[in-house]
Amino acid sequence: MSSSRSQPMSSSSSVWLLQYVKLQFFTRIRGILMKNRATPRKRTLPPSSPEKSRITHQDSDQASPETAERKSEGGNEEETVMLQRTVKKLHFGSWDEKEAAAGEIERLAGEDGKTRRLMAELGVIQVLVSMAATEVAGHRRAAVRALIQLAHGTYTNKTLMVNAGICSKLPENVEALDQSSRHEFAELLHLLSSLANAHFPVDSSEILPFLIQTMNSDSTDIKTKETCLATLNNLSPVLDNAGPLVSNGGVQTLLRLMSEKDLSEKALATLGQLAVTQMGKKAMEDSLLVPESLIEILTWEDKPKCQEYSAYILMVLAHQSWSQREKMAKAGIVPVLVEVSLLGSPLAQKRAVKLLQWFKDERHVRMGPHSGPQTGRVSPGMGSPMSQRSAQEGKMMMKNLVKESLRKNMEMITRRANVDMESQASRLKSLIISTRSKSLPY
Known part of the structure; x- marks a missing residue:
């Protein structure tokens, strides 16, 4: 008997509890709404007032303040x-x-x-x-x-x-989302990433897989990729986010996207933030796209901002790193730096000149803490030559650089001369043909 009675009591108690929760909920809503719309009310005229009887149908469009207030309260x-x-x-x-x-x-x-x-x-x-x-x-x-x-x-x-x-x-499979859903999630994450600038902890390890997967997808449009890059740019200044960015493949994604002119500026700006961290710099040094892709960006005359970012990243990588400077030299950076130092924007020119100084004979110019961006303490083996052997290697390298630069300059001059000769020959040929086709006046 006791068990049969307990069942209806529990059912009625659950119904009562649900009604109580709803009552408390709507009481709270009403209290908040009344609190937000509580304003001092003006005294209105009584219904029997003579002033109210003067309002006719013709002047109803110009209602009194009291009438307007009542309409506003009704709205x-x-x-x-x-x-x-x-x-x-x-x-x-x-x-x-x-x-x-x-x-x-x-x-x-x-x-x-x-x-x-x-x-x-x-x-x-x-x-x-x-x-x-x-x-x-x-x-x-x-x-x-x-x-x-x-x-x-x-x-x-x-x-x-x-x-x-x-x-x-966030969705785990980006490919299952349409373009609108991808963009909406990316826009929401971009808004939330601004909390990083306000020192509010945003767990980047949870949102980075979605962002990286979205940017790596070939079916994602440019607008959504730009939004994702802007989100990474908000997260990259926080040092705690450098590790998750590198571990999730963010550096490789950024290095790939920086070659697309529509996305290059935002990608390079984020790479510049990561380059000053130990993990970010190491990931760039190990990439097969560095330094050739960055040197290629230095030749973009129509993208001065990209040239400036690229020169900065190359400065960070080359600073106190003999192996990186050697890779850059073999990739032909010296002629490109000479061109940027003459034709680039003022900031790009300044950075190109600084890089050129580092490629001079290191017996006279030594790398020091004042010579470039500070990336932390570096071991003596990565800095300027500390022995006679290193000095000899530097001398041989500079000789090779000069020979290579002269060779490339001669090739460039020869190529331009050939182009000019061909263009002149073609113009002369066209002139002869056009002259023969015309009837002479005599």
């Missing part, structure tokens, strides 16, 4: 009721109702910052973060778009999203 009441219904559907509705509520939140959050802060107080961010992890594309996209609007212009909402675990709910 606020409608917005309050709409917001209450939206929040109720988001918390307690079906999945279709949640999707519709997320779309309404996206619209309302785009109006002003006060509404965005109010919605955060109503607890919509936690629900939207949970929706962003669903497998249904429509529900997921509606939630992400609403979160993007809520993240604009408020650090509080961004921190609430991070604390709710949005970074751990």
Whole structure:
């Protein structure tokens, strides 16, 4: 008998508990809404006042301040009721109702910052973060778009999203997403990455796999890749993020993207931040794309900013590293540096001249702490030559550099001369043909 009685009691108690939670929830919503719209009200005229009887149908367009205030209060009441219904559907509705509520939140959050802060107080961010992890594309996209609007212009909402675990709910397979979904996730992560500049801990190891996979995908459009690069640029100044960036293959991805002119500037800016860290510099030194790709970028006359970034990275790599300077010399950097020092932007010229000084006879110019970017303490074996043998190697290397430079300059002069001769010959040939084709006046 006791067991048969306990079952209905537990069922009734659970129903009572659910009703109690809903009551507390709507009481809290009403309190927040009333608190936000509480304003001093003006005294209105009584209905029997003579002034009210003077308002006719003809001057109804020019209503009194009291009438305008009543209309405004009526509009606020409608917005309050709409917001209450939206929040109720988001918390307690079906999945279709949640999707519709997320779309309404996206619209309302785009109006002003006060509404965005109010919605955060109503607890919509936690629900939207949970929706962003669903497998249904429509529900997921509606939630992400609403979160993007809520993240604009408020650090509080961004921190609430991070604390709710949005970074751990990113899709694992980027190829399964369409272009719009990829871009929306990338835009949301870009907004959240600004917290790194405010010294708020953002777990980069959770968001980097999604970003790297998105940038490595051939089906990702340029706009989405630019957004991902901007996110990496926000994360790279934080030293704690250098390790995850290197371990997730971020350096190799950036080195590959820097050769695309539409993406080169952002990729080089991020590489410049990573180059001053020990792990980032080591990853660049081990790459097969360095230094040839960076030297190629030095020849981009139409991209002066890229030339400046490339020269800076080459300075960091060459500083107190004999092996890197030797690789650069073999790749033909000296003629390119001479050209940049003459034709580049002022900053690119300055960096090119500094690099050229490092390739001079090191018996007279020694690398010191003042000679370039500081990348930490370096072992004596990586710096200037400390022995007679190193001095001899430096002398031989400079002789080879001079010979190679002269050879390439002669080839360039010869090639230009041949081109000029060919162009003159072609012009002369065309002139003869055109002259013969014309009838002479005599």
